[in-house]
Amino acid sequence: MGLYNDTxxxxxxxxxxxxxxxxxxxxxxxxxxxxxDMMQVQVKIEDDIIKDAKFKTFGCGxxxxxxxxATEMIIGKxxxxxxxxxxxxxxxxxxxxxxxKVHCSVLADHAIKSAIYDYAQKNGKHYKGLEGFD
Ligand code: FES
Ligand code: FES
Numbered sequence: 001m002g003l004y005n006d007t008x009x010x011x012x013x014x015x016x017x018x019x020x021x022x023x024x025x026x027x028x029x030x031x032x033x034x035x036x037d038m039m040q041v042q043v044k045i046e047d048d049i050i051k052d053a054k055f056k057t058f059g060c061g062x063x064x065x066x067x068x069x070a071t072e073m074i075i076g077k078x079x080x081x082x083x084x085x086x087x088x089x090x091x092x093x094x095x096x097x098x099x100x101k102v103h104c105s106v107l108a109d110h111a112i113k114s115a116i117y118d119y120a121q122k123n124g125k126h127y128k129g130l131e132g133f134d
Pocket of ligand 1 (some may be wrong): 032035037058059060061062063103104107
């Protein structure tokens with residue numbers, strides 16, 4: 001112990017929103033250039049609001065905790081507000097991650113943006129916060 005705080009441990013031991021959605025409106029996959037670990041995020045979007053989100057990852061405990069927290073943070077939010085979430089805000093919500101694990105939270109951040117991008121592409125939507133995203 002000591003390395004991870006209680007919030008991180010809780011989200012690691014009891015991750016929220018794990019799995020896949022039946023009919024996702026958008027799917028994003030992101031692989032970390034640092035370690036090669038993968039993250040998939042799926043979203044359900046209605047009237048530009050994120051109704052549901054699920055994730056699956058081959059990443060480590062910090063990636064699991066980050067995605068668990070990140071999916072909780074975006075569910076119920078307007079898409080453009082969800083797009084304002086960065087790996088830094090995820091880490092802040094978690095109460096901090098050890099420095100060597102910071103890049104694991106980037107997986108959640110990028111996979112969420114890529115899932116929203118997928119939805120936007122398929123539905124001809126333009127959201128603030130997706131400019132320059134591929
Ligand atoms: Fe691979 Fe964190 S996701 S070490
Ligand atoms: Fe892979 Fe952390 S080592 S994302």
